[in-house]
Amino acid sequence: MFLIPDPVVRFFHRMASPPHFYSFTERLMPWLVVIFLLLTAAGLYGGLYLAPADYQQGDSYRIIYIHVPSAWMSLFIYMVMAVAGGIGLVWRIKLAEIVAISSAPVGASFTFIALVTGSLWGKPMWGTWWVWDARLTSELILLFLYLGVIGLYGAIDDKRTASRAVAILALVGVVNIPIIHYSVEWWNTLHQGPTVTKMDKPSIHVSMLIPLLLMAISFKFYYLIAMLQRARTELLLRERNAQWVKNMISESK
Amino acid sequence: MSLSHAFFAVIRRDLVLALRRRSEIANPLLFFILVITLFPLGIGAQPHLLQAIAPGIIWVSALLAAMLSLDSLFRSDFDDGSLEQMLLSPHPASVLVLAKIIAHWLVTGLPLLIVAPLLAVFLGMPNHSLGILLLTLLLGTPVLSLIGAIGVALTVGLRRGGMILSLLVLPLYVPVLIFAGNAVQMASGGLPVDAQINILISILLMALVLAPLPVAAALKMSIN
């Protein structure tokens, strides 16, 4: 632990205390929203207006600015969920558990968005709504993994136990995701051949790349906002009988 | 009592118990045969079509049969409290859990291998692919039991765990389905399947080593 600077350690210790987390995230929220809106505005302006149309796909490629960042987020959030769950499992930190379970619906939403936009992009490109393409199939299985996490959490009444169950499941999922991804990729190349790579490797121009990266960062901020909103609600539900919640309510009157 | 002693004692105990309740062995097996019988009825008795999709049918049915059998893995021990006793014993829980999974596979997974040739004949699979079918079942069904055990361990304490179990377990079965189903398909066409078999072996080894750990952790969580 001596490698970590003292203020950082103190920051995490304070964040692990529910009342501090609750009030700190409240103060943090406007800043996150402002940064998110600025990044999104810049990304969309660059992507939808400034960037030229693709020479092969025309304007339909502009779905990329939400499809690809969503697909990235779907994996990223699963990793965050597993890491937070693991921390909660080992050190029994309540807030890590809450962050893990609050991430699941956001991750599932991004997976859903990646699937639907992939399908909407596929329709003009492939001529059908659904192709058993490696990426779409992997995303679909990832969505099932997310739904499993959410379902398991909902099925167990005691929320501390449910958090441990979810953390174990998420960690098992993290080990399995690369195997699933690899197997689906392998299965796909075998059955389809590399005919649908039109979407795979766009030799992407800088004017398209910059908005894409902006959107990717903006989605990270969105994830923070949505996850923290859920975490605050979840925290209140779990701590309903704690003194700090009672104090907060009587003060607000 | 040494660890290996305890390991085999658990296997022996579970096998004896299973032999007393024979329906536990018979049910998944019957289910497996029934599902495969339904396919020709649903699709129509077209030999070429059936032959082409036979590997997929057999493997999907095996997946479902394995999932159906999972509930009996920890259920009775959980209900009568012997699971708690086992986890409190001085031996590492993951090893004892592995013994239980192996016993369960011997009772529910292995019988699938015995009826598989019959079903292959039903579906008109060429004879030369039979060996590969048996080999993939031999390598794949233990993985189904090992991964499935994680799911049951997480849900054994729940009253309505059945539906959620399939949601937890089936996505994790995908790699086995892909590689095993494909190996049988290729073998039917007379192509080499070394790569698929090697991958299945490595998946099995990985599952043997890794799966007991989350199972033990999940069981400890479930009995609390």
Add this chain to the structure above:
Amino acid sequence: MTMQEFFAMGGYAFYVWTSYGLTLIVLLANIIIPVVQRRQFLRSLALKQKRQ
């Protein structure tokens, strides 16, 4: 580029704008649902406290 051209998206308007619209709906719902839940919960807690 005129406004009309921009919204036409080179003939792909339906696909592009459906994608963006759906994304907007899903992302908004993910913020609104927990916030509304929290407000309701806080209100019910405040009511309970008043009664005591």
